[in-house]
Structure formats: C-alpha cells, structure tokens
Amino acid sequence: MRENLSTWNDTIVALATAPGLGAIAVIRLSGPKAIEIVGSVFSKKSLATAPTHTVHYGKLIDGLETIDEVVVTLYRAPRSYTGEEVIEISCHGAPFIQDSIMQLMMHTGARMARPGEFTQRAFLNGKLDLTQAEAVADLIASNTEASRQTALYNLKGGFSTDLQLMREKLIKFSALIELELDFSQEDVAFANKKELEILVGQLQFKTQSLLDSFKLGNVIKNGVQVAIVGKPNAGKSTLLNAFLNENRALVSEIPGTTRDTVEEYLNIQGVLYKLIDTAGIRASTADSIEQMGIEKSKEKILAADIVIALFDASITTAEQIMEWKNDLVGAHKIIFVGNKIDIGVDSSLTLDTELSDLIFIAAKDKENILALENALHQKVIGDGIDKEGTIVTNARHVASLKRLLYALNDIETGLADNVTGDLLAIDINQALHYLGTITGQITNEDQLDFIFSKFCIGK
Ligand SMILES: Nc1nc2c(ncn2[C@@H]2O[C@H](COP(=O)(O)OP(=O)(O)OP(=O)(O)O)[C@@H](O)[C@H]2O)c(=O)[nH]1
Ligand SMILES: [Mg+2]
Numbered sequence: 001m002r003e004n005l006s007t008w009n010d011t012i013v014a015l016a017t018a019p020g021l022g023a024i025a026v027i028r029l030s031g032p033k034a035i036e037i038v039g040s041v042f043s044k045k046s047l048a049t050a051p052t053h054t055v056h057y058g059k060l061i062d063g064l065e066t067i068d069e070v071v072v073t074l075y076r077a078p079r080s081y082t083g084e085e086v087i088e089i090s091c092h093g094a095p096f097i098q099d100s101i102m103q104l105m106m107h108t109g110a111r112m113a114r115p116g117e118f119t120q121r122a123f124l125n126g127k128l129d130l131t132q133a134e135a136v137a138d139l140i141a142s143n144t145e146a147s148r149q150t151a152l153y154n155l156k157g158g159f160s161t162d163l164q165l166m167r168e169k170l171i172k173f174s175a176l177i178e179l180e181l182d183f184s185q186e187d188v189a190f191a192n193k194k195e196l197e198i199l200v201g202q203l204q205f206k207t208q209s210l211l212d213s214f215k216l217g218n219v220i221k222n223g224v225q226v227a228i229v230g231k232p233n234a235g236k237s238t239l240l241n242a243f244l245n246e247n248r249a250l251v252s253e254i255p256g257t258t259r260d261t262v263e264e265y266l267n268i269q270g271v272l273y274k275l276i277d278t279a280g281i282r283a284s285t286a287d288s289i290e291q292m293g294i295e296k297s298k299e300k301i302l303a304a305d306i307v308i309a310l311f312d313a314s315i316t317t318a319e320q321i322m323e324w325k326n327d328l329v330g331a332h333k334i335i336f337v338g339n340k341i342d343i344g345v346d347s348s349l350t351l352d353t354e355l356s357d358l359i360f361i362a363a364k365d366k367e368n369i370l371a372l373e374n375a376l377h378q379k380v381i382g383d384g385i386d387k388e389g390t391i392v393t394n395a396r397h398v399a400s401l402k403r404l405l406y407a408l409n410d411i412e413t414g415l416a417d418n419v420t421g422d423l424l425a426i427d428i429n430q431a432l433h434y435l436g437t438i439t440g441q442i443t444n445e446d447q448l449d450f451i452f453s454k455f456c457i458g459k
Contacts, residue, residue, distance in 0.1 A: 024090055044056055
C-alpha cells in the first residue's frame with residue numbers, strides 16, 4: 001500500500017469503453033486535477049467554473065492541432081462515481097483518436113489508471129462497500145480475464161520470460177542485501193555489487209527496447225514512410241499509381257520524368273503508409289533540375305522507415321542487385337522489387353539463391369501488388385524494432401516501463417555512489433514492483449490490490 005498512499009492524490013485516466021473501433025468512445029479522468037487538465041486543452045474556457053453534472057461541447061486541442069470534437073461531462077467531488085472530480089470525454093471511436101486523447105491527457109498531467117483503480121478509489125472514498133465493489137468485479141470478470149490475457153500475451157513474446165528471469169535474480173539480490181542489513185554490525189557482504197550492476201544494465205536495455213517499440217507503435221499510427229527508389233524508368237511512378245489506383249504521378253518512357261518527390265497517404269491492411277515516389281537516381285546527369293531531384297531522393301531514402309528498391313527485372317542482373325544491396329546495407333528495411341515482369345525476368349535473378357526474397361511485379365498491369373503489400377505489412381508488424389517481435393502499444397505498459405526505467409536508473413546511481421544497503425534495497429523493491437506490474441505478477445500482497453487487480457482498466 002506504500003505506493004497507493006503516495007499516489008492517491010493524483011489524477012488518473014483510462015478508456016472507459018471497450019478498446020477498438022466504435023462509433024463513440026468514452027475516456028474517463030478522476031482526481032483533484034481532472035477538470036484542470038481537461039480544461040487546459042479544451043476550447044471552451046468555461047469548464048473551470050462550470051457547475052457539477054453539466055455537459056459541454058467543444059474541441060480538444062493539442063498545441064495548434066485539433067484532435068477531436070468531443071462532449072465533456074463534468075462531475076465535481078464528492079458527487080461522482082469515485083467521489084473525486086470526474087470528467088468523462090465522449091470522443092469519436094477511432095482507436096487513433098482514443099490514443100491521441102489518452103496521450104494528450106498523460107502529457108497534461110494525468111496518469112494511466114491501473115486496472116480497477118476507479119472502483120478502488122470509489123471504495124476508499126466510501127462510495128461503495130467491498131461487496132459492492134466485488135460485485136462489479138464479478139460482472140466484468142469474463143471480459144477482464146480475456147483482456148488481461150491478451151495484454152500479457154502481447155508482452156510475452158520472449159521478453160516476458162527474460163524479464164521474469166531477471167526479476168528472480170533481482171529478488172535474490174534484494175534478499176541478500178536484506179541479509180546484509182541484518183548482519184550490519186559484522187560488516188559482511190553477501191551481495192556481489194558487480195553482478196547487480198550487470199543485471200541492472202541488462203534490465204535497462206530490455207526496458208528501453210520495449211519503450212522503443214512503442215515508438216514503432218506510434219509510427220504505425222502516424223504513417224510508415226515508404227520511399228520508392230531506383231533508377232530512372234524503373235517504374236516507380238507507375239508503382240505509386242498502382243498502389244493508389246489512380247494516375248497520381250506522371251509516368252513516361254523518358255528517363256528522369258519525376259523531378260520532385262510525390263507523397264501520398266494510403267491505408268494498407270490497417271496500417272497507414274506515406275508513400276514517397278522519388279526521382280530516379282543515376283550517376284550523372286547534365287540536367288541541374290534532375291540533379292536536385294536526385295539529391296532530394298537521397299534525403300528521402302535516409303528519412304524513410306522502409307525503402308522499396310525498384311528495378312526493371314527484364315534488364316537487371318543478379319550481380320547488379322547484389323551491388324545495390326551492398327550500397328544500401330544496414331541503412332534500412334529494404335524490399336527489393338523487380339518490375340516489368342510482363343516483358344521478362346533476367347534469368348540470373350531467379351537462379352541466385354541469395355536473392356530468394358525478391359518480389360516480382362508488373363506495376364503497369366497492377367500484377368502482384370498484393371504480394372508487395374503483404375511484404376510491407378510483414379516489415380512493419382512482423383519485424384518490429386525489437387527482435388523478439390514485441391510491440392508495446394498499450395499506454396499503461398508504457399507508463400509502467402517508464403517507471404521501471406527510473407527505478408533502475410536509481411539503482412544504477414546508487415551503486416555508482418556506493419549508497420548504503422538499505423537505500424539500495426528500497427530502489428530494488430521499487431524496480432521489482434514495476435517489473436511485477438509488467439509481467440503480471442502480483443508483487444503487492446495487499447488483499448485490496450488483489451481484488452482490484454481483477455478489474456479492467458477504466459473500471
Ligand atoms: N512493360 C511494362 N512497362 C512498365 C511497367 N511499369 C512501368 N512501365 C513503363 O516504364 C516507363 C517508366 O515508368 P515510370 O513510372 O515513369 O518510371 P519511373 O521509375 O518513375 O521513372 P523516373 O521518374 O524517370 O525516375 C513508362 O513508360 C511505363 O509505362 C511494367 O510493369 N511493365
Ligand atoms: Mg517517376
């Protein structure tokens with residue numbers, strides 16, 4: 001309960017409706033700053049002085065950008081579900097809108113609620129008795145277990161076992177340090193500080209990788225940048241048009257047609273892409289405008305998340321592709337695509353086993369575009385930043401991971417500063433607690449926490 005006591009006074013936020021696509025979603029905030037937080041990003045300034053049980057229509061604004069038009073319902077303490085100030089934001093149901101609003105609330109000072117935390121607060125504020133609270137838990141139990149499992153499943157891809165293992169080691173250290181404290185008069189050292197340092201380093205690395213994978217999750221939300229690059233006349237503009245199903249970019253048989261980049265957004269299999277058609281790159285051109293286009297293409301290659309390296313399969317040899325591969329190596333996620341298979345495919349390309357991952361298309365006839373779309377999807381979803389394929393998309397996990405990282409950094413500094421065992425033990429316990437919230441173990445034996453952990457977030 002230590003943590004609860006220190007955090008009871010903060011403002012929590014969670015999605016109250018089921019996650020996923022719906023017509024409308026409700027995001028709920030509870031805590032002393034609920035009205036202030038929402039008021040600071042709401043277009044109607046009257047919120048701060050509005051009476052309890054009132055409904056307000058307006059826009060949620062992040063800097064200059066309007067996120068959504070919403071309806072805000074305001075409850076003042078103690079006349080609310082939790083007994084605290086409560087705001088319910090009804091927004092449009094698109095997951096990315098829900099997520100943007102959640103992020104905005106967290107940037108503005110709210111904290112992601114733990115499962116059951118709304119009801120836990122209601123209980124602690126005398127709004128419900130324990131049997132009532134448990135009845136609520138029962139009601140939602142079927143849902144809860146499933147969504148808890150899903151969340152866990154998401155995090156399990158190899159990482160969870162690693163984290164688990166390290167958690168056990170950390171527990172061992174914490175026990176040894178406690179032992180040291182018991183024997184403090186005797187000046188004995190049970191714990192090997194060097195080993196602890198290494199372990200903490202590993203944990204920091206894992207935690208950071210998981211946090212990085214959330215950035216990938218954000219990339220998925222904001223558009224994965226895909227640059228289509230290759231020699232003049234390879235068919236890059238034709239490919240962009242094939243993706244879009246319209247004649248967006250100028251196509252001609254004259255090499256060097258595309259001078260400036262052409263960019264379009266496209267949703268493929270639920271992922272948003274920003275497709276970028278670039279000027280064909282060739283070694284030398286007398287045309288200064290084409291040269292500027294080429295320079296811009298090179299910039300786009302560097303900035304892109306994924307590069308489609310397009311070539312004319314009818315005239316390109318395996319040797320040329322291998323050379324190109326070496327040029328681009330390590331820089332990006334690259335998909336090599338042979339175009340114009342309706343004319344022919346150079347035999348060296350199909351014979352070379354090292355080139356078995358080539359994709360062959362005929363952009364002009366829109367042939368095999370689906371295979372390319374699948375390959376893009378695979379690069380984004382199946383081959384995330386973190387090698388184990390775990391992508392953290394859940395803002396609650398991000399919150400836990402960030403806290404874990406802070407706790408680990410504290411241990412690291414503590415070790416470097418040679419702090420006393422009892423201080424070290426406090427930091428280790430903090431880290432263990434957050435590790436537990438990530439891997440799903442209940443580190444806090446407190447019965448209340450156990451009961452409320454059975455709830456889903458937002459309840
Ligand atoms: N036969 C055949 N021709 C194609 C195919 N795709 C593109 N072409 C032709 O190839 C020529 C060049 O196409 P573009 O799409 O302009 O090529 P690009 O790579 O954008 O060229 P630059 O902008 O000059 O770098 C055009 O005449 C297209 O019609 C294809 O799949 N098969
Ligand atoms: Mg072009």
